[in-house]
Amino acid sequence: MGQGTIKEERHQKNINRFLVLIVVISVAIRGFLAWALELGNDEVYYWTYALYPGLSHFDHPPMVGFMIQLFSLDLYFDSELFIRMSSVLLGGANTYLIFLIGKSVKGRLTGLFAAMLYNTSVYCFVIAGIFILPDTPQLFFWLAGLYFLIISLPAEEITKQAKNRILIAGLLIGLAMLSKYTSVFLWAGAGLYILIYNRKWLKTSQLYLSAILSLIIFTPVLFWNLENNFISFTFQSERVGFFGQGLRPDYFFTELLGQILYNNPVNFLIIIFALLALLKRKFKIEPGKLRLLMLTSLPLIFLFLFFALFRRTLPHWTGPAYLGLIVVAAAWLAEKAKSGTKKNYFPRAVQFATGTLLLALTLGFVHINTGVFSFPDNPDPKKLGENDITLDMYGWQQFADKFAQLIDDDVKSGNMPAGAPIISHHWFPAAHLDYYVAHPNGIGLLAIGDLERVHKYAWINRERGQIRLGSDAWFITSSRDYQAPTPLYGKYYSTIEKPQIIKIYKGSKHVENFFVYRMRDCYLVPVDVLMEYGIDGYNH
Secondary structure (H helix, E strand, O other): OOEEEEHHHHHHHHHHHHHHHHHHHHHHHHHHHHHHHHOOOOHHHHHHHHOOOOOOOOOOOOHHHHHHHHHHHOOOOOOOHHHOOOOOOOOHHHHHHHHHHHHHHHHHHHHHHHHHHHHHHHHHHHHHOOOOOOOOHHHHHHHHHHHHOOOOOOOOOOOOOHHHHHHHHHHHHHHHHOOOOHHHHHHHHHHHHHHHHHHHHOOOOOHHHHHHHHHHHHHHHHHHHOOOHHHHHHHHHHHHHOOOOOOOHHHHHOOOHHHHHOOOOOHHHHHHHHHHHHHOOOOOHHHHHHHHHHHHHHHHHHHHHHOOOOOOOOOHHHHHHHHHHHHHHHHHHHHHHHHOOOOOOOOOHHHHHHHHHHHHHHHHHHHHHOOOOOOOOOOOHHHHHOOOHHHHHHHHHHHHHHHHHHHHHHHHHHHHHHHHHOEEEOOOHHHHHHHHHHHHHHHOEEEOOOOHHHOOOOHHHHHHHHOOOOOOOOOEEEOOOOOOOHHHHHHEEEEEEEEEEEEEOOOEEEEEEEEEEEEEEEOOOOOOOHHHHHOOOOOO
16 A cells, blocks of 8 residues: 555545544534523524424424424423524534535535534524524525535536436425525525526426425425415515615625624635635636535625615525535635645634634623623613623523512412413513413413514414403513503503512622513403404414
8 A cells, every 4th residue: 555545544534533523522512502501582482383383484484393393302302402402413414514515526625624614603503503593404404405406416417316416406405495485595596507507407307306396395385375375475575675775884784794793704704715716716616516606605695785785684694605605715725725735634714713703602601691791781770681682591590480489479369360371562572481481380471462573473372362351461571672561451451560570680790670560350352463464264
């Protein structure tokens, strides 16, 4: 065996060791944080997707709920860790998938660096890798679908194997679309690639069968919307509509800054330098694969930057689009590493990216649990903590324990009836109150308000039943988003008593107030908000 062969085998083994190390360490860190942190606003809302599963939902397709059900054994294990378990484990799978994509584009070292960059992205590691969001299954199926597109579409000769792979891609993209609507951009990118660069595919039946397969998988969403007057599509289209909004450069720069921060500023710079190096032809990627990576990335990014010129957008909507650019950046890093005299498996740029992420995670975790950083607090007790977004993930269990004691005292004294429901005005904090307070205590929670505010709870209300005439209820609001109950519910209840204030602490630091109101004697039952939209069935 030649010296060169031995070195190459050692090189491949080192890459494998690093890859395994990345997967194990990332899963361990994300698993710990998934266990240690309380659920955020969006996460606890998606718990209701598993509690009340359906073919689809008001705001998103159903896959995130299916994932929670699968990994928690249909909520048999109903803790933060198991609700987030799919994020933790699929994050490890995604690391391997992006390694495979990088390997197919420009070798195993590119795959390794792609795996590293994936795990230094705030969006990939934290938002979709710790928190449970629709992005969690979307990233998994997006990466898997992109991999099969990469190894099939650029082929000069369309073999039977390539045709089979495009069918698998259609299956995976369909599952990605069942996770989040923006996954259709994978098909958009693939379609543009075929039309511009490889029209031979237009003569194959497998391409059309693949698209049909994606559509078939997506049909539960279509059926649900058909039964519910296409309310989900209407809601999503309003979020990205722009005509008549006027030019908003502040929204644009907020979106751009958000994309930079969500992808890790260091990663963003690496991507920019890699794209500049490509333009200057300082390194090469196989043209077909490069074009496909670009067409599944840039259109989605630029489209939402365009939308952001006119209305508010959220940076994570473009998150999957950066996956292709991560692979391009990894290819550039691999090219630079090969030019050195010594094999470098952990480039300095990736070290900076890793350090940036770990520093942000450490500071965030410490502050969430201790309140070490000071935010300007309003002296008004009804606005305490309104500037600290980390309180979304802290204090709910503390409040639940104190409120449970209040319920017990009130029921024993006859001050409130057992089983009195909690009323909320918005899907958040409704879902937090549902998960941490109502559900463990076996009491109902109803969200009463406009559909734009209560979202899926409009359907959940139908499952749980109406408020009864003459009944009492609790209303709970916090100083982070205080809402006076009388303007909301004074028309339904004869009396709304002065609140009892429950204080939340981080150590000895008073950080938030909860206001607990007793609402007496319902004399008017709130209308079913779905009836206003012509939705008279009971499909949730």
